[in-house]
Amino acid sequence: MKKGNVVVQVITPGTPEPYALRLVAHAPNGSRLGTLPHHLGFEAGLPLNDVPSLKVTYPAAGIGSAWLEQPVELAVEVSVGGGPWLEPPDARFLRIKRGSNATDATGARTYECPGYAWMLRKLVLYAGPVMAEGKRPFSAVTPGAILRTLIDEGQARGTLPGIAVAFTTTHDSAGHAWDKTLTLQIEPGADLLTLLLNLAEQGVLDWTMSGRTLRVYNEGTVLGEDLTVSPGVDLRLGRDIDDAPATATLEDLASAILVRGEAGLSVEVTNPSAPHPWGRWETSQAQGGVTDSGTAILLGTNALERAGRERTQLTRGVRFGAARWLPLVHYRPGDLVRAPGEHGDMEALRVRQITVSCDGDGGLGGNLVLNDRFIEREIRLARQAAGILAGGVASGGTGGTPAPETSGRTPAAPAGLIVAPAAYVDEHGFARGQVTATWSPVTADTFGVALDVDGYELYARVNTTGEVWRHIATSGGTTATYSPLVVATTYAVKVRATAQGAKGAFGPEFVVLIPDDLVPPPVPSALALSTRLGVIEAAWDGHGSAGEPMPNDFEHVRVHMAADAGGPWTVVDHLRAAGAALVTDQPYGEMRWFRLTSVDRRGNESAPSAAAQIATQPLVNGDVIGKVISGANIVNGTVNAADAVIANTITGGLIQALAIETPHLKANAVTLDKLAAGSVDATRLTATAIDGKTITGAFIRTAATGRRLEFAPPGSTYPEMRFIPGGSGSNYTRLRTRDDSFPGEATFEITSGTNSSVTAASQTTIAAGYMQMQVRDSTLSNPNGGLMELAESYALYGYLHNSSDEQYFWFDSSGRTRHVGKWWDFTNLGSTAGILAGSITFASAGSGANIRFLSYGTEMSGNMGPVCVLRRGLSSPISHTPAGSWYVTESLQAGFRISSSFPDGFALYWWSHRH
Helix, strand or coil, X not given: CEXXXXXXXXXXXXXXXXXXXXXXXXXXXXXXXXECCCCCEEEEEEECCCCCEEEEEECCCCCCHHHHCCCXXXXXXXXXXXXXXXXXXXXEEECCEEEECCCCCCCXXXXXXXXXXXXXXXXXXXXXXXXXXXXXXXXXXXXXXXXXXXXXXXXXXXXXXCCEECCCCCECCCCCECCEEEEEEECCCCEHHHHHHHHHHCCCEEEEEECCEEEEEECCCHHHCECCCCCCCECCECXXXXXXXXXXXXCCCCCEEEEECCCCCEEEEECCCCCCEXXXXXXXXXXXXXXXXXXHHHHHHHHHHHCCCCEEEEEXXXXXXXXXXXXXXXXCCCCEEEEXXXXXXXXEEEEEEEEEEEECCCCEEEEXXXXXXXXXXXXXXXXXXXXXXXXXXXXXXXXXXXXCCCCCCCECCCCCCEEEEEEEECCCCCEEEEEEEECCCCCEECCCCECCCCEEEEEEEECCCCCCCEEEEEECCCEEEEEEECCCXXXXXXXXXXXXXXXCCCCCCEEEEXXXXXXXXCCECCCEEEEECCEEEEEECCEECCCCECCCCEEEEEEEEECCXXXXXXXXXXXXXXXXXEECCCCCCCCEEEEEEEEECCCCECCCCCCEEECCCCCCCHHHCCCCCCHHHCCCCCCCHHHHXXXXXXXXXXXXXXXXXXXXXXXXXXXXXXXXXXXXXXXXXXXXXXXXXXXXXXXXXXCCCCCEEEECCCCCCCCEEEEECCCCCCCCEEEEEECCCCCCCXXXXXXXXXXXXXXXXEEEEECCCEEEEEEECCCCCCEEEEEEEEECCEEEEEXXXXXXXXXXXXXXXXXXXXXECCCCCHHHCCCCCCEEEEEEXXXXXXXXXXXXXXECCCCCCCCEEEEEEEEECCCCCCCCCCCCCXXXXXXXXXXXXXXXXXXXXXXXXXXXXXX
């Protein structure tokens, strides 16, 4: 009701509101002033990891209006069922902006109030005691350490004294140890709010304000609670939600991207799963600093996944009267709840923003902004791409210990090395690893004197003692990327600076586990079920549940069957492409449920598809099954042999002698499966009976046992021929053609049988632009020996059993050759080796010249050409005094001689090739 120009809310005693909102005023950084009961309406928006907002309309004559004329804090408080009033997180606001209209008779004014976190923009970073290229470095520290540095230094200057902090340099606001480390260089003048928003956008942390207290958590923990599990939160249409609009756009859609990196690198990545109603749509992106094709593929794949479907925004209107679950009470921004998706089906959705409003009469309204699993994955892919390009964020590594070594002006060792790993699927469907390394800049030499460095060299090796360090990347800045690496393998990484040809000392090693590919293929589309002659046919169209094609690393779908909708489920067949599984021997009239799951080459399995159900049906009533049926029992025209006679139900014993005459047989009615075994032999066939005919049936074989050929044998999914040498027939060679390895291509595959010890088998795969020969294990599942792989863009020759013995030569269109692995020690190679290489240390000669002979360990069968480098002294002197010289004075087939003019010891690094 209104009293003059003031709106008065009438509250009836004894009828507490199920959900109520109110405004409360607080002095700036001070105590509570009181409620603001006469508002003409307000609306508050509370997003995840962002600054909230509040808009209020208040009359000039309302109680407490004088408070609003001055700087003041406003809090939105919530009460449920007449219970205590509570202030939710992110519900404290600052009266910053106001407006009025002199023609308004009520004198109402509007106030636009940002959340209390808005003030964090008023605290900036100052220059510190250590600066690098005008920026303030933070080397391998926690997010809490960076944030506390800004806050503690700012408050020491008297800035934002009212802000309280509920985290430390080692633990987040929930008391959990920080799970990420950062190496960053921040320019002085950067404000705290921008840094906090950027770290949240990068997926480093989540944050919120509780009153005036800043709380920061490990990302996806406290502010990412999963409320989808019973008894979680399920927001139902008509009960919790009364409006469910969705808007969608195809503006960003693309099915191909051209990634342009450094040094002329250009890689095309395509997404066959993307919709293309108007044909192929292309986009491009320049990725400065990217020099390897693996990282370019990873970035391009991520970009296409974000642009590979129609973008949909879900907004859900909230009901308060009948709602079971209430916003800011039972769920908050960041939580995962079950709610209606775009088509009204209940899905797991993340709450990205909650908006609540209250009008002048106390009427409540509100809505939710929700992200489905696709958008949440796109957000994470964008974070991963940003991390690769900008670097600076990594998990805490594996916790492993670096494997020990067997062992001018020099730049100092880089500090703060951190390495962020990622997994991706290459163009052939194999999982590969990628790393992004970040470190602090080197600005001085080993004596602390200022020095300008030319660049940095990144090295890596499998984290095993004795493994060879490989130079994997060179960078002009403090970030470098590299791929491909072996997934599920632990690597050690180190970096050094270079200055005018001088190699600096390596910084501390960082040990990191390359993650495996853990992303399953899409959920398959639902099966189409049919039944005929007692057999259930489960047909799959080869696509995902959204109609998308399966990705490059797709392996097969599993066909599950259950006797009850709730399971248990049993795998009854596998399909590697579109096709049908046939399920026999099911009882008549009993319902069977079917569903699919998809599996990729790494064994990741999708969630199940929608279930379908069917039951087999008999042709006749149960009281005549197995009995003689006379013409009087059959209605004329009702029995059609093609549809109504169940296989094997009419046998010879049930048919009267001579009852079926030739005129009563339909043309082609007698087929092979209607003939008794052995009833048709060679004497019954004419000479050209099968010439030019298509032969169908279970399969064709040249003999039942012993040495034989089998065509399309039982259990084969693809066109297949088996060559069986004898015995049980379980160890055989095979030829087959597949259509699921590369979209739109026929792939030829040759596999061997196993060896006598059942440890190895071989496989050859031939496609249009790809060929591979590989010795594998006995199940043909994992590599176990020699490897040759040829493709349009590269060739690979070598050996692969596991990451510890991986070795191969790599050739590609860049014109460069890469070798992965280790070389034999030169003393073990023998007289016919083409290249010998090694290193050796010679002790001091005492006095006079130091002349040494290096023996190859055998007499080589051919002239040798040694090339070597000598390092003066066994330590690392910084000068070359006294002067001296050295020469290769003799080269024999048994070795070569080094003569030096100085007596102290030296180290020799060399290689020699045989002419």
